[in-house]
Amino acid sequence: MPVMRGLIAPQNTFLDTIATRFDGTHSNFVLGNAQVQSVFPIVYCSDGFCELTGFARGELMQKSCMCHFLYGGETSDRITSQMQKALDERREFKTEIVLYKKSGSKFWCLLDIVPIKNEKSEVVLFLVSHKDITENKDLDRGNDSDTDEETGLEVHPVNRPPGCNMERRRSRAVLYHLSGHLQKQDKTKSKLKINNSVLGANANPIPEYKVADVQKSRFILLHYGAFKAGWDWLILLATFYVAVTVPYNVCFTAVEIREDGVSAARNPPSVSDILVEILFIIDIVLNFRTTYVSTSGQVVYDSRSICIHYVTSWLFVDLIAALPFDLLYAFNISVNFGVHLLKTVRLLRLLRLLQKLDRYSQYSAVVLTLLMSTFALLAHWMACVWYFIGRSEIETNNPASWDIGWLHELAKRLGTPYFLTPLTSLLGVSDSPHGAVTAANSSHWNASGLEALNVTGAAGLSQWNGTRTRLRMLNGSGMTLSGGPSVRSSYVTSLYFALSSLTSVGFGNVSANTDSEKIFSICTMLIGALMHAVVFGNVTAIIQRMYSRRSLYHTRTKDLKDFIRVHRLPKALEQRMMECFQTTWSVNNGIDVSELLKDFPDELRADIAMHLNKELLQLPLFESASRGCLRSLSLIIKTSFCAPGEFLIRQGDALQAIYFVCSGSMEVLKDNTVLAILGRGDLIGSDCLTQEEVIKTNACVKALTYCDLQYISLKGLREVLCLYPDYAQKFITEIQHDLTYNLREGHSAEVQPQAAVCKKIKNKINKNAGFVGSIKRGECRILKKYNKFSMTCGTCCSHINRHLILNSPFSTHPPPTTPNSPAPPQANLC
Template identity: 35%
Template structure:
């Protein structure tokens, strides 16, 4: 939509805000429209209806709403039929402080109907005229209804707002152009987060590789690596369990098939590693096939090969009762598969910088260690039974949970507790041993068990201290930002209490600090930029000020060096509602560009302008040498983001880049120049003068006063 906001308390009702829709519709920029009369007399032409103008002016004088079709002219003198709706906006004291004027282009509806085209039948031409006429009437009626509803909503929103003209102006703008203001009041993201939308985009050329070589960062290789990680986790769990509990024989076909599939996948991974690029010592991508093969053969090839040999297939064909060395050898070689865990170290190293990922890995490692220790604990118990030691933890568990039995070498296999019960008991014991000193219901009784428990205790103390010490650090890092925020807020509260800061000023300070923290997350932009070298710092500054450089034509002819010099001089200012950027009478030592939010310009307690996204305010100090004073105050209506540059810094850049200085001075248009004081009269003063003039009409002239009249005595 297209709309204007005008001050209803100043003579000629000057425009204080103009949205982008009106500028696109008429061709006038916001700076050209500001402070002109909202009657749009600057758009009158020869065929503008004088009666329509008088009706609009009369409605403004009596503060009434009006809807009027009027012919105006664009900046290029093109005629433009507009449907204008005038709506007064009142504050809670029922005083009209603003006028909202909305415009809808109805030029197409006011064009005369086309004549009958030659060659067409009379009936077809008549139907065409009727169709166009019906469409015009329907469209005209829908336009009327939409404008009436929109203006009524805007008026009610303005009436519900506070007494200040600024608040009413902001409410009117929001009600009339909700979609535009939504973009205007958008909040900025984190100032220096290391995301792709903040850092400059440096695109490198993809390395050219032979057809049979796979890039190590390709999508297929990434997916394949995750599959290998999952299968490695399966191996880390099942290999110790199978070795300890001897669960896989020829009868366990499902386990044999699953492990065979895992072995095949790991063998395929070995083949792929011979055809996958890697990063060299100098950071370059190595794609030479011969270099890749030599590097893999010298590295992880032997370990990967030993971990994927099918030991279970060989061992499954050996009878369980066999005591030969071959069976024992294959059972021991199953543990070699745990070398696959080395793949985890290679793949997850890149995720260790993230606190959540490190926490999950530590918990997983802690549980995995307890699982391995449980398998070892059960193996020690079974080994004692084979040595005819009948007072270990397994016989005690069986006697406590089952009917007491006589344990002999020939019959102990039949009275062993179920493997699920034995495993859960072992896991319970090892977890209690790692996290505490145990509870005594499962304990070590034999010499072998006690020796193993001593090792478990020493290892558990070290692992417990390492893991949970890191967990504490991770949680401290997660809440470090919140702790810094509360520390800063407590310092500010103590400062205001010590110095007896007034309550209203203290609330403004707290509001500003809270809003600034929400935008910057407590990150000091200057400190982060100082970490970078000069060239990188300039690139970041150009990116942070890209909205200013892209939106304003004054910077289009600037060279890269000029933009970098300007960007280094810009600083970002975040303001909260009611914050004053300029006070009346202050020195105009900086030029401000509005990136987001809305501000009001106040002179003599009257709102003379409302500024928004894309506006520029300050002083043309590159044309006027002496340092000027601000003739008005600038106050934030909403949370705003301003990009400002100091007077001296800008003049230094303009003096050095003389060619750019001419383009800058010619193309930069201030939306509001704070140096120039506006001359206006308030409507209340004009009405008071009229009332006094009316009273003087009924007063007798001085010559008719009696000799004893106080005025005649005073003159005489």
């Protein structure tokens, strides 16, 4: 089942985590780059730090995280040197120091330096936290007395009484010294308590600067996973099953008379009903362990958040729909009509289906099926209500008025009229079957409901067995309603009336006669008008969308034919236009790539363009280009098409682009002489690209088969090369060797093209130190072809054959053999 996947790409959430962790009193921090030695420049500073110091963020960036700009006259040089040493050694450091704000006012600062590591356990950042503790420092200074440097004990100036023994004072000091400096330790612990509450062992560890791994329990289900998709389809089928069976059971389920006179359902729940209840209960459990997409687009994996989200959204609806009413039968509890009516609350599951309809909007066939199923389901509900109204009219009215309702009319036409039977005859008061039949016959009404029928006992028994479909005690009168049409006939007739009323105004063969039936018919017609507009309006739009591409093709074909007819184009030109249009459409299916990608970011468009044009960009000509240069080139590459016999370029035309043959074959002609044959992977154009001058072509290029081409305009190419001057020089040098044929007028290849090709291949072999694996198959074919009639390339071919090696994929010439080695078969590349 298609769902919104949410933002599932791995993210580096370090900054968000730090900002959340240090929110409030500890939000004054900066991040320094640990990879820049001795400087450690600030790469991020929090808003709290800017408010504390008075500096703007722009003033702080790239300054040292040592915060020299906060030093003043009372700043301790010893502490600052310790800070620098801690940064150099990449270790944690905590201290108290006097710093100065931008305004010049000083404050006591509780400073913490914490190294931040990446996934490779390398320190990449320093988190330097600052907290203003001036008030606490002033309070401690007012309460604390002077302390002894050795013992840390408070020293009070006292008057020495006469006969005071100083040795006793020293011994007491030694005793306190041996006691472990209790007071000093308590004081130290109190000073570090603030640090431990944030960065100590009791706090969460500082996050690493890396791509965060998804913290997901193995018991958490992904809402877009394959299992959840299959489960959703199963729940969807179960929901439709409930939507069909619950109204039918409420309105059509037969009721029998128990011996105590209480009506009860005759049929126990089916296995499918029990399975559906179990599925709904299991679905509730799974929803507590299924991820969801938050309002910000993030996928939530936390179990507690998932539970809170489900409890506050769909839990109540799912619980009501999953109440196990059918389990009452397992305990032999009497089930009356009211219990069946309570089952209709299961239809609330359809609200979950409405919630997921937007997930299917891109799948036309699925939406079309769901809409038609919804319309059929509505007709089913209307049919059930229509039968329920007709049945109620018969059960609540006087037998003299039975002939008014639609259900009596149906019974009369089918020859199965309703009749009343004494309840005592059904409860076995008479031991004789004939007596029961006689009792039934005594209340048997004819088709008009006004005259009793006197039939024989055997005939009455036959009619009793053939026509009874439901038994119900009538108005507490001791009489039971029997007979009437079968359930099958009643349902089919009700469904016929519902569909005819929803889609039109009906045909009159099943009509509303009583007030209740007329009111329901009015409501049905109003609902039908609304559903007709909503459902069939959407169905029309979906069908049009399904065939939109085909419709666009026919529209453009018609426009093309109209254009040809209006302008009276010749037959040959008409055929070329139609072939070009049809072939181009088969390649891109009428999709304009540039129009489709124009709203995407430049970075994404460049990546897509590189993928689409990777075959051209993988040429040796672009091997030395940087990735940025390749991305710029990919954005200016266009596609073209040539039919057999069409000229891509004519001699003397201005050359506008460099062309790359993706498929098909072409030939280069001059004075009806074939100068070159181009195949897949060949490049044609000019080597003069640095100057803004018109380049005349020296030959014609004609398609031999259907050809797909990619080309780079010279204007765009010059602009890209101006942006990357380092690569421009390499490009000018390399293109002279990589062009299969140079079309620039006045090029030396005009005189002897075959020799030029051979010379180019020889240079390539020399450049690769005799390795001919770099020779293209097309170049080998050219050498073989032109060696037959060109004497100028004979020397080059001999030179190439001498450099061939045995393992070359294109080699057919043997390497030098020794006297003891067998000579391989002789062959010549050219």
